[in-house]
Amino acid sequence: MSDITEIIKGIEKLRPIPQVAHKIMSIAQDPETSSSELSDVVVYDQALTAGLLRMCNCAYFGLSKTIDSVHHAVVYLGMDQVVDLVLMISGAENLKKRQDGYDLREGELWRNSVSSALIARELAEKKGSKNNHLIFTAALLKDIGKVVLNQYVAGSSEKINTLVSMQGLSFIEAEKEVIGIDHAELGAMVAEEWNFAPKMVKVIRNHHLSEGLSNIDFETSIVFLADTLCMMMGIGVGVDGLAYRFHSEVLEHLNITERDMQEIMAGFAGKIKQVEDFINLS
Amino acid sequence: MNIVVTVSDMKLSNDPETLISTYSLGSCIGISIHDPVAQVGGILHFMLPESKLDPIKAEKNPYMFADTGIPRLFDEAYDLGGKKERMKIAAFGGAQILGQKGLFNIGERNNSAVRKILSKNNIVLDYEDLGGSFNRTLKLAVKNGRVWVKVSGKGEKEI
Numbered sequence: 001m002s003d004i005t006e007i008i009k010g011i012e013k014l015r016p017i018p019q020v021a022h023k024i025m026s027i028a029q030d031p032e033t034s035s036s037e038l039s040d041v042v043v044y045d046q047a048l049t050a051g052l053l054r055m056c057n058c059a060y061f062g063l064s065k066t067i068d069s070v071h072h073a074v075v076y077l078g079m080d081q082v083v084d085l086v087l088m089i090s091g092a093e094n095l096k097k098r099q100d101g102y103d104l105r106e107g108e109l110w111r112n113s114v115s116s117a118l119i120a121r122e123l124a125e126k127k128g129s130k131n132n133h134l135i136f137t138a139a140l141l142k143d144i145g146k147v148v149l150n151q152y153v154a155g156s157s158e159k160i161n162t163l164v165s166m167q168g169l170s171f172i173e174a175e176k177e178v179i180g181i182d183h184a185e186l187g188a189m190v191a192e193e194w195n196f197a198p199k200m201v202k203v204i205r206n207h208h209l210s211e212g213l214s215n216i217d218f219e220t221s222i223v224f225l226a227d228t229l230c231m232m233m234g235i236g237v238g239v240d241g242l243a244y245r246f247h248s249e250v251l252e253h254l255n256i257t258e259r260d261m262q263e264i265m266a267g268f269a270g271k272i273k274q275v276e277d278f279i280n281l282s
Numbered sequence: 283m284n285i286v287v288t289v290s291d292m293k294l295s296n297d298p299e300t301l302i303s304t305y306s307l308g309s310c311i312g313i314s315i316h317d318p319v320a321q322v323g324g325i326l327h328f329m330l331p332e333s334k335l336d337p338i339k340a341e342k343n344p345y346m347f348a349d350t351g352i353p354r355l356f357d358e359a360y361d362l363g364g365k366k367e368r369m370k371i372a373a374f375g376g377a378q379i380l381g382q383k384g385l386f387n388i389g390e391r392n393n394s395a396v397r398k399i400l401s402k403n404n405i406v407l408d409y410e411d412l413g414g415s416f417n418r419t420l421k422l423a424v425k426n427g428r429v430w431v432k433v434s435g436k437g438e439k440e441i
Binding site: 103157161164168170228231232233234235236237238239240241242243244245246247248251258259261262263265266269270272273276 | 288289290305306307308309310329330335336339342343346375377378379380381382383384385386388389414415416417433434435436
């Protein structure tokens with residue numbers, strides 16, 4: 001068992017989410033807000049603006065016009081999309097690096113994060129959710145705990161793998177058993193440290209449904225399902241593989257059939273090249 | 283030359299210097315095919331078992347599905363000079379999330395689709411590494427048909 005306090009201290013080594021992301025989140029959640037308020041906050045940050053414009057102009061969005069200002073971005077892509085892009089750019093730094101403990105090459109964790117977030121957003125929209133930004137951001141940041149836990153997983157990989165292969169534990173159960181804390185718990189602590197809403201903390205903590213199904217909410221279900229689909233498609237999957245528990249009840253709860261599941265996968269794979277370009281630009 | 287096959291894609295070659303790889307097979311399946319005499323090889327990385335899910339998508343990208351992708355893999359190998367009786371065929375992937383049962387178990391359904399399509403055409407797999415909950419990467423040398431599989435966290439091995 002590792003020293004948990006020492007592990008938690010690792011959270012401080014992460015690059016904190018920029019203040020502008022919080023401002024954007026609160027603007028996005030306020031129904032009274034106007035698009036110029038959003039633009040005003042973004043243009044103030046030059047690096048963010050440059051990143052945003054670069055991404056708006058990639059093939060993923062397929063716009064015929066070149067977007068050359070934040071105002072234009074909001075007009076052509078809509079406020080919701082721009083908010084998600086800003087959140088993505090804000091969250092990228094920590095998640096792009098290689099994570100040897102999880103056998104993830106540089107960019108792999110990020111590929112999983114963005115893909116999960118895009119799928120979660122699509123699912124949320126389909127189901128008429130009002131909490132799209134929270135779902136997008138939670139899916140994007142759900143594995144931030146892996147960045148903190150990476151070195152400890154590296155040191156315990158043999159024990160963890162044995163518990164998974166010999167005793168039928170899921171990877172996250174084995175993390176908890178061997179190290180004393182798992183990546184979802186740590187991720188929730190990071191979200192708390194970064195002052196995210198309690199709801200977001202909750203979704204990240206339970207994104208593998210390790211706390212059981214009794215209190216399962218819509219947002220967590222969506223993020224869980226998006227993550228499941230990414231694992232099945234092998235997007236940014238490492239040493240943990242697909243060794244997480246499946247819960248068909250979640251699909252029932254969301255009224256999603258196995259056919260819907262396949263359709264989402266087919267839809268995502270159909271645009272995978274544009275998604276890859278999009279991820280590489282971010 | 284290195285060629286990478288992405289998800290829902292297929293690549294073949296008759297250039298002996300070519301290595302064909304496909305990464306991150308979760309529930310998807312990578313099928314490698316190789317004729318040592320013609321020095322023809324290829325990999326199909328399909329994602330779902332049946333094209334009836336979405337015939338329009340299957341028309342646009344037949345490599346997404348087992349039933350439209352596998353016949354094309356063989357047809358293209360024949361076009362490049364490959365012969366069925368000399369062909370070595372191997373399949374990898376078809377993994378599943380723990381406790382994924384019945385219709386939800388797309389990995390297992392992909393595995394069944396491969397078996398069904400191949401047996402219908404009197405083709406036997408020379409090697410398979412299917413199922414489990416691992417993430418696999420596959421590599422094929424066109425020159426001699428050597429195949430390597432890497433399971434994340436466990437290193438690479440030649441089959």
